Amino acid sequence: MSVAAAIGDTMKDASGQEPPKKAGRFVPYMLMAPGMLWLAIFFVVPIASLFLTSLQTPVPGGQVGEFEQTFNFANYVNTLTDDTYYVPLIRSFVYSGIATLLALAIGYPLAYAIAFKSGKNRNLLLVMVIAPFFVSFILRTIAWRQILADEGFVVGILRSIGLVSETGGLYPSAFAVIMGLTYNFLPFMTLPIYASLERVDPRLIEASGDLYAHPFTGFRKVTFPLSMPGVVAGTLLTFIPAAGDYVNAALLGRPSNTMIGNRIEYTFLSVNDYPTAAVLSFILMACILAMVLVYVRRVGTEDLV
Amino acid sequence: MAKHDITQAEGDLYLENLTKAFGDFKAVNDLSLQVPQGSFFALLGPSGCGKTTTLRMVAGLEDPTAGNIRIGDSDITYTKPYARPVNTVFQNYALFPHMDIYENVAFGLKRRGVKDTQKQVDDALELIQLSSVAKRKPTQLSGGQQQRVALARAIVNRPAVLLLDEPLGALDLKLRRQMQLELKRIQTEVGLTFIHVTHDQEEAMTMADTVAVMNEGVIEQMGPPTDLYESPKTAFVANFLGQSNLFPAKIVELSGEDLILEDIDGRYIMPMSRVSDRVSTTAGTGVLVGVRPEKIAITRFADAGEAPTHGNFVDGHVLSMSFLGVSTQYEVRTRGGDMINVFSQNLDVHNVLPPGTEVRLSWLPHHGFVLSGGEDIHAGMDQAS
Numbered sequence: 001m002s003v004a005a006a007i008g009d010t011m012k013d014a015s016g017q018e019p020p021k022k023a024g025r026f027v028p029y030m031l032m033a034p035g036m037l038w039l040a041i042f043f044v045v046p047i048a049s050l051f052l053t054s055l056q057t058p059v060p061g062g063q064v065g066e067f068e069q070t071f072n073f074a075n076y077v078n079t080l081t082d083d084t085y086y087v088p089l090i091r092s093f094v095y096s097g098i099a100t101l102l103a104l105a106i107g108y109p110l111a112y113a114i115a116f117k118s119g120k121n122r123n124l125l126l127v128m129v130i131a132p133f134f135v136s137f138i139l140r141t142i143a144w145r146q147i148l149a150d151e152g153f154v155v156g157i158l159r160s161i162g163l164v165s166e167t168g169g170l171y172p173s174a175f176a177v178i179m180g181l182t183y184n185f186l187p188f189m190t191l192p193i194y195a196s197l198e199r200v201d202p203r204l205i206e207a208s209g210d211l212y213a214h215p216f217t218g219f220r221k222v223t224f225p226l227s228m229p230g231v232v233a234g235t236l237l238t239f240i241p242a243a244g245d246y247v248n249a250a251l252l253g254r255p256s257n258t259m260i261g262n263r264i265e266y267t268f269l270s271v272n273d274y275p276t277a278a279v280l281s282f283i284l285m286a287c288i289l290a291m292v293l294v295y296v297r298r299v300g301t302e303d304l305v
Numbered sequence: 306m307a308k309h310d311i312t313q314a315e316g317d318l319y320l321e322n323l324t325k326a327f328g329d330f331k332a333v334n335d336l337s338l339q340v341p342q343g344s345f346f347a348l349l350g351p352s353g354c355g356k357t358t359t360l361r362m363v364a365g366l367e368d369p370t371a372g373n374i375r376i377g378d379s380d381i382t383y384t385k386p387y388a389r390p391v392n393t394v395f396q397n398y399a400l401f402p403h404m405d406i407y408e409n410v411a412f413g414l415k416r417r418g419v420k421d422t423q424k425q426v427d428d429a430l431e432l433i434q435l436s437s438v439a440k441r442k443p444t445q446l447s448g449g450q451q452q453r454v455a456l457a458r459a460i461v462n463r464p465a466v467l468l469l470d471e472p473l474g475a476l477d478l479k480l481r482r483q484m485q486l487e488l489k490r491i492q493t494e495v496g497l498t499f500i501h502v503t504h505d506q507e508e509a510m511t512m513a514d515t516v517a518v519m520n521e522g523v524i525e526q527m528g529p530p531t532d533l534y535e536s537p538k539t540a541f542v543a544n545f546l547g548q549s550n551l552f553p554a555k556i557v558e559l560s561g562e563d564l565i566l567e568d569i570d571g572r573y574i575m576p577m578s579r580v581s582d583r584v585s586t587t588a589g590t591g592v593l594v595g596v597r598p599e600k601i602a603i604t605r606f607a608d609a610g611e612a613p614t615h616g617n618f619v620d621g622h623v624l625s626m627s628f629l630g631v632s633t634q635y636e637v638r639t640r641g642g643d644m645i646n647v648f649s650q651n652l653d654v655h656n657v658l659p660p661g662t663e664v665r666l667s668w669l670p671h672h673g674f675v676l677s678g679g680e681d682i683h684a685g686m687d688q689a690s
């Protein structure tokens with residue numbers, strides 16, 4: 001036995017650690033097992049089932065909602081070429097895209113202020129960001145109906161200063177839907193950005209100032225790039241659920257503001273056209289996946305610390 | 306965005322009556338000093354002495370409560386950090402983790418609107434002998450390499466003053482020694498004014514032309530390292546820089562150029578040139594006599610013979626002896642009860658003196674020094690590194 005090995009053994013004994021057993025190799029897999037099992041049952045199985053549903057065709061002469069398993073890929077072509085489906089799909093991405101940008105515009109300064117300027121109020125401010133979660137998502141969205149109603153004070157003030165015409169209103173409208181999305185997903189934008197900013201070493205910002213960077217340049221060259229992981233996480237956490245959301249469009253919009261989530265719900269539950277609803281779900285998933293891949297590729301977070 | 310103007314200045318750095326208060330606590334108290342252009346200046350002191358605060362005020366990262374900072378004729382007291390011709394090597398290096406080494410070094414040049422940074426960055430990387438890592442990220446470098454990159458990132462801008470905040474603190478002892486020589490070489494080569502803040506007295510003495518010892522917000526003493534070591538003016542400096550034996554005595558008389566002192570162990574002669582200017586020379590005044598342990602000769606009392614006529618001596622017995630390799634350290638209790646440390650060079654290891662041996666300690670008058678009796682004998686002792 002070499003001296004180094006002998007020292008190694010002595011140190012192991014001293015620290016009370018046993019040499020790794022063979023069973024140790026399986027520990028990571030055992031730790032993963034519950035999660036993997038959960039995903040297998042509640043994600044893989046339903047997805048497979050949904051995919052099979054998307055390829056079904058109606059039973060000839062059958063009742064409404066009666067389908068047989070086929071492999072009719074024409075379902076996808078038919079749905080994608082039907083403007084009652086692809087228009088809400090595009091609208092969903094426009095609405096959620098605008099809501100994501102708005103949430104970033106509001107959430108980034110908020111996260112920045114909490115991370116760098118809040119002093120001892122930091123925890124209080126963080127609680128306030130999370131506080132809306134104490135009230136149900138549906139209730140909060142309905143509350144916005146009240147706030148934006150024609151009789152409400154917001155519209156009253158806007159009418160009196162002429163920003164909204166005497167007969168005009170804010171609810172129901174595309175504006176109300178986008179505002180609802182922005183509001184509901186703001187914490188999902190703010191918190192990851194805060195987490196990233198909070199880890200930025202203030203000495204790096206001092207160093208940028210010491211190296212002739214004006215505070216604004218220092219932000220652009222140092223602080224913002226270092227907060228990119230939070231920005232990426234925040235935009236994904238906002239854009240993905242917002243694109244599939246149907247609550248805001250249902251509660252704050254007109255039929256002309258329908259998003260893809262509403263179409264899926266309607267097709268599934270009211271029309272009972274399960275294959276088309278399944279097709280829409282898959283198209284939505286595929287579009288989001290494609291956009292996220294392009295986005296993450298372009299922004300590229302792997303270089304960041 | 307338009308490029309802002311950076312103050313153009315060169316010349317000596319002046320701190321005038323600089324004060325920084327945090328509430329009631331004065332971190333820096335009415336500090337004045339002048340750092341000659343092109344010199345290597347060290348601010349040395351224990352943690353909390355105000356040296357880092359002083360540095361941050363020069364960098365513009367803290368605003369002084371009172372006083373002025375000038376470089377040559379330009380007052381930069383309230384100039385924003387990004388407009389000062391001053392760069393800092395931060396203690397933790399503060400390299401930008403999302404940029405590679407080249408981009409880190411080019412950062413300051415780009416901010417000043419330099420279009421072609423290639424030549425200057427290459428030269429800076431060559432100066433620190435790290436040309437090969439230009440495309441790597443800071444996390445892929447060792448601590449010593451990161452330290453040198455931080456230095457290059459500051460030096461490439463040719464600032465009027467370069468600040469180093471405990472730059473070697475995170476390195477291991479061997480690398481630190483190597484970097485000390487490296488820093489000194491680079492400073493000589495580029496000829497910039499370096500202000501180096503450290504709590505490590507060896508580091509300060511190795512590199513700096515001038516050392517200012519700082520304690521509790523004020524400068525205790527300032528001068529070339531040899532002056533500080535040989536002629537400390539306060540007990541703090543005597544104890545913080547190396548080791549000193551300090552013991553109280555009273556002035557008997559001033560005889561020509563010599564001061565005659567006395568304590569329970571006997572009489573000592575000290576040349577006036579070795580007496581701190583803070584000491585009043587009237588007879589009866591209490592003073593502290595100081596001698597460095599390595600300047601004392603130790604001999605068996607039995608072999609001492611006649612009392613030396615030109616030297617100072619005390620008698621006592623060895624309390625403890627420890628063998629240190631190059632020297633042997635003795636702890637001696639004098640007959641009067643004072644404790645005195647002696648470092649004796651190991652010329653002949655068979656001649657060590659075991660504890661209990663009666664000995665005579667002697668030193669040449671100009672090897673000792675005299676401090677004011679009002680000083681705290683133990684000042685700076687437990688803070689010495």
